[in-house]
Amino acid sequence: MARRRRYNRKRRKGSFAFLYKLLAFVLICGAIGLALAMFFRIDDIEISGNSRYSNEQIAAAAQIKAGDNLFFLNKYDAAARIRQQLPYVETVQFRRVLPSKLVVQVTECRDPVAIKQDDTVYLLCDKGNIVDTVSAAKWSQYIQIEGLTLLNPQVGSEARASATQQAVLDQLLSMLVLLDDKGMLHEVRVIDLSDAARITMQYMGRFQVEFLWDADFNYKLDYLAAVVEKLEANEKGTIDMTQDGKASFIPS
Numbered sequence: 001m002a003r004r005r006r007y008n009r010k011r012r013k014g015s016f017a018f019l020y021k022l023l024a025f026v027l028i029c030g031a032i033g034l035a036l037a038m039f040f041r042i043d044d045i046e047i048s049g050n051s052r053y054s055n056e057q058i059a060a061a062a063q064i065k066a067g068d069n070l071f072f073l074n075k076y077d078a079a080a081r082i083r084q085q086l087p088y089v090e091t092v093q094f095r096r097v098l099p100s101k102l103v104v105q106v107t108e109c110r111d112p113v114a115i116k117q118d119d120t121v122y123l124l125c126d127k128g129n130i131v132d133t134v135s136a137a138k139w140s141q142y143i144q145i146e147g148l149t150l151l152n153p154q155v156g157s158e159a160r161a162s163a164t165q166q167a168v169l170d171q172l173l174s175m176l177v178l179l180d181d182k183g184m185l186h187e188v189r190v191i192d193l194s195d196a197a198r199i200t201m202q203y204m205g206r207f208q209v210e211f212l213w214d215a216d217f218n219y220k221l222d223y224l225a226a227v228v229e230k231l232e233a234n235e236k237g238t239i240d241m242t243q244d245g246k247a248s249f250i251p252s
Contacts (some may be wrong), residue, residue: 040069040070040071040098040099040100041066041067041068041069041070041100042064042065042066042067042068042069042070042073042100042101042102043066043100043101044066044100044101044102045059045064045065045066045101045102045104046101046102046103046104047059047104047106048103048104048105048106049105049106049107049108050089050106050108051108052086052088052108053086053088053089053108057086058082058086058089058104058106059104061081061082061084061085061086062078062079062081062082062092062104063078063081064078064102064104070096070098070099070100070102071096073094073102075094078092078094079092079093079094082106083129083156084156085156087129087130087131087132087155087156088108088109088112088125088131088132089106089107089108089109090106090107090108090109090125090127090129091106091107091127092104092105092106093105093106109123109125109126109127109129109131110180110186111143111180111185111186112124112125112131112132112142112143113125113126113142113143113144113145113172113176113191114134114139114141114142114143114144114145115145115148115149115150115153116136116139116144117149117150117153119136120133120135120136121133121134121135121136121138121139121142122150122153122155122159123142124145124159126173126176126177126179126180126185127173127177128158128159128169128173129156129157129158129159130150130153130154130155130156130157130158130159131155131156132155133155143185143188143189143190143191144189144190144191145172145190145191145193146190146191146192146193146194147168147192147193147194147195148161148165148168148169148172148193149161149162149165150169168193171193171199171213172191172193174217175191175199175217178217178218178221179221182221182222182225184203184221184224184225187203187204188201188202188203189202189203189205190202196213197212197213198210198211198212198213198242199211199212199213203224203228203239204228206235206236206237207228207236207237207238207239208237208238208239209224209238209239209241210238210239210240210241210242211241211242212241212242215241215242220241223241223247224239224241224247227239227247227249231249235249235251236251236252237249237250237251237252238250238252
């Protein structure tokens with residue numbers, strides 16, 4: 001009996017110790033939460049990378065303002081709101097600088113391509129978002145895409161194509177990313193995707209460049225830049241990039 005009473009006392013002491021530890025943990029968490037709520041208020045919002053949209057437009061779209069709590073900000077929701085309301089914004093990054101500064105870094109679509117259908121021109125960035133519409137009369141002012149039809153296009157949404165053309169859209173976006181990364185996109189005038197055998201690109205106002213659909217475009221675009229560099233400034237014609245390991249220039 002005595003041993004049982006000692007065992008019960010130890011058991012009660014162990015239970016109380018656990019409750020004390022749990023209570024201490026809850027109090028510490030509460031104190032941390034209270035400190036975060038009381039301090040780390042946003043005093044300074046620094047926005048960079050934007051040219052099309054103002055700082056005020058970006059902050060308003062993100063629904064952030066001075067006085068908001070730095071740690072309670074949901075970065076993912078804020079970024080989604082910016083991209084939805086300001087379609088030319090491609091990427092958004094947030095960085096907290098203690099004790100009270102929020103840095104917002106955005107990248108904007110610089111050279112959208114144009115797809116004309118139903119008398120409307122849809123502007124598409126290389127990340128795949130439809131960023132704007134313009135009249136058909138302005139189509140020639142942008143990089144023109146031929147041979148691709150979008151499925152129910154909406155500004156601010158991701159571009160989609162029919163099942164038979166989704167691979168065409170995916171290939172286009174891959175090309176656009178590479179062209180942009182290599183600083184070549186602004187020299188492109190037309191990308192023609194209508195031929196099932198090859199992709200044709202009008203480049204620098206002087207060249208018609210032909211690629212196979214399954215080409216290694218990272219390699220082929222570097223090769224194209226090297227070929228163009230060796231040509232005279234007044235030379236025009238077709239550059240055939242469909243052959244393995246070589247390119248052919250056919251003057252016009």
